[in-house]
Amino acid sequence: MNLWKRLMCTARRRSPWLFHMNSGSCNGCDIEIVAALSPRYDAEQLGVRLEGSPRHADILCVTGPVTRKAVGAVKTVYDQVLGPKAVIAIGSCPATTNVFIDSRTLDGPLDKHLPVDVFVPGCPPRPDAIIAGVARAAAILAERGNNSPTTTVAIASVAEEAKQ
Amino acid sequence: MTLLTALARLLIFPGLLFAVPAAWFFLWVERKSVALMQERVGPPFMQPFFDFIKLLGKSTPPRIGIAGLLMRAWPLIAVSAAAGAVGLLPVLPLSGGFEGDLILLLALLELPSICIIAAGFSSRSIFGEIGSAREAALSVSYNIVFLLAIVSIAASQHTFRLDALASAPFTPLHWIGILAILVCLPAKLHINPFSLPNAEQEIYAGPMTEYAGPELAMWELSHGLEWVAGTGLVATLVAPHVGIAWLAACIFVAISFAVVLLLSALAAATARLAIDSSVRFYWQCTLIFAVLAVSSALFMRFRS
Numbered sequence: 001m002n003l004w005k006r007l008m009c010t011a012r013r014r015s016p017w018l019f020h021m022n023s024g025s026c027n028g029c030d031i032e033i034v035a036a037l038s039p040r041y042d043a044e045q046l047g048v049r050l051e052g053s054p055r056h057a058d059i060l061c062v063t064g065p066v067t068r069k070a071v072g073a074v075k076t077v078y079d080q081v082l083g084p085k086a087v088i089a090i091g092s093c094p095a096t097t098n099v100f101i102d103s104r105t106l107d108g109p110l111d112k113h114l115p116v117d118v119f120v121p122g123c124p125p126r127p128d129a130i131i132a133g134v135a136r137a138a139a140i141l142a143e144r145g146n147n148s149p150t151t152t153v154a155i156a157s158v159a160e161e162a163k164q
Numbered sequence: 165m166t167l168l169t170a171l172a173r174l175l176i177f178p179g180l181l182f183a184v185p186a187a188w189f190f191l192w193v194e195r196k197s198v199a200l201m202q203e204r205v206g207p208p209f210m211q212p213f214f215d216f217i218k219l220l221g222k223s224t225p226p227r228i229g230i231a232g233l234l235m236r237a238w239p240l241i242a243v244s245a246a247a248g249a250v251g252l253l254p255v256l257p258l259s260g261g262f263e264g265d266l267i268l269l270l271a272l273l274e275l276p277s278i279c280i281i282a283a284g285f286s287s288r289s290i291f292g293e294i295g296s297a298r299e300a301a302l303s304v305s306y307n308i309v310f311l312l313a314i315v316s317i318a319a320s321q322h323t324f325r326l327d328a329l330a331s332a333p334f335t336p337l338h339w340i341g342i343l344a345i346l347v348c349l350p351a352k353l354h355i356n357p358f359s360l361p362n363a364e365q366e367i368y369a370g371p372m373t374e375y376a377g378p379e380l381a382m383w384e385l386s387h388g389l390e391w392v393a394g395t396g397l398v399a400t401l402v403a404p405h406v407g408i409a410w411l412a413a414c415i416f417v418a419i420s421f422a423v424v425l426l427l428s429a430l431a432a433a434t435a436r437l438a439i440d441s442s443v444r445f446y447w448q449c450t451l452i453f454a455v456l457a458v459s460s461a462l463f464m465r466f467r468s
Contacts, residue, residue, distance in 0.1 A: 011217035
């Protein structure tokens with residue numbers, strides 16, 4: 001049984017499938033996510049796959065400052081991703097609402113609505129920082145196992161890690 | 165064929181014990197060769213295995229009633245049909261067969277795509293239904309050519325026994341039939357340019373949109389087994405007749421591998437066709453060759 005748990009842990013770490021959710025982003029971060037999968041950065045080396053359906057995904061990548069119209073959609077998609085799951089906030093917008101702070105059209109930042117596991121700061125973040133964030137989220141998934149996500153938020157300075 | 169040899173073929177070689185690792189290997193070869201053609205490094209060797217294990221450990225949404233039961237059943241039926249199709253392939257010499265096993269093989273090869281169509285409709289998702297409708301339209305068009313190609317090979321040899329067909333001498337008709345099967349395989353395996361039933365991103369994931377966890381793992385496995393069965397069918401028809409068992413097995417694996425490489429190269433080099441272009445391709449461009457093949461096979465049979 002222990003062997004099965006260890007195998008499952010390795011499999012979760014090495015097979016992160018992403019679902020990309022735009023919650024009112026300017027498209028900058030979305031383009032960087034696509035760039036992370038392109039031949040230059042090739043995130044598939046880590047087993048990353050961008051999935052079409054949230055049902056297939058393990059990691060929900062949210063971009064954008066969470067507009068009022070997007071709150072319901074973000075929560076619905078989060079519920080559609082089946083456990084064990086992790087959430088990555090990509091860019092400065094979902095982390096702090098960035099330059100749109102105090103806008104009356106926003107209901108952000110993201111951690112007001114969902115338990116976020118990894119923040120990847122940047123406007124937009126570099127593709128290698130996004131890949132480092134995905135790797136960190138996959139490691140968190142593997143460690144956490146079937147337990148539900150805790151409310152404490154692990155802020156990873158993935159931009160620093162990517163530089164190293 | 166005794167019960168013991170049938171069980172050995174179904175469970176050991178070329179059945180489950182060989183086919184499941186081969187399915188993962190072929191899925192990896194497909195992804196890796198597409199990556200290499202795009203100048204990427206691509207996924208690690210164990211990737212399909214890790215994907216499968218991870219999916220087994222995920223939870224599934226609650227499914228209630230008959231529709232829920234059916235949704236759980238379709239992937240299992242698809243996996244067993246594909247595994248049965250692989251088990252029927254006459255890879256080893258003197259492995260024995262029975263009269264009409266070619267017809268059973270064709271039925272088992274067709275069952276996974278029928279399961280996919282039914283799965284999309286029973287999921288009640290609009291994207292699943294669109295994917296299923298596309299799969300049904302595609303299946304009607306490529307199956308005519310596929311079946312006519314197989315019938316032309318069978319008619320030229322006067323038999324529906326797979327092992328007799330595999331050891332038959334080569335004729336030009338044989339090659340036309342194999343070519344027609346190769347043309348149909350991309351549509352059967354849902355790879356580019358005929359990937360429109362599960363068109364990634366375009367209609368989310370097609371019939372698989374609502375599937376998750378272990379059910380999705382079974383779909384992935386059945387897709388891999390379809391790869392093994394489809395390429396294995398070509399390999400058994402192409403492979404020269406060898407008396408030594410291990411050599412025959414090696415030739416089977418090598419030819420299957422070559423067909424996988426060929427299909428992956430095609431998938432990487434082409435873009436997805438729209439449904440009308442795909443259907444037109446099979447009905448207008450390839451059907452005429454299949455009809456020619458089957459009519460000349462019948463003509464030759466009446467002359468001899």
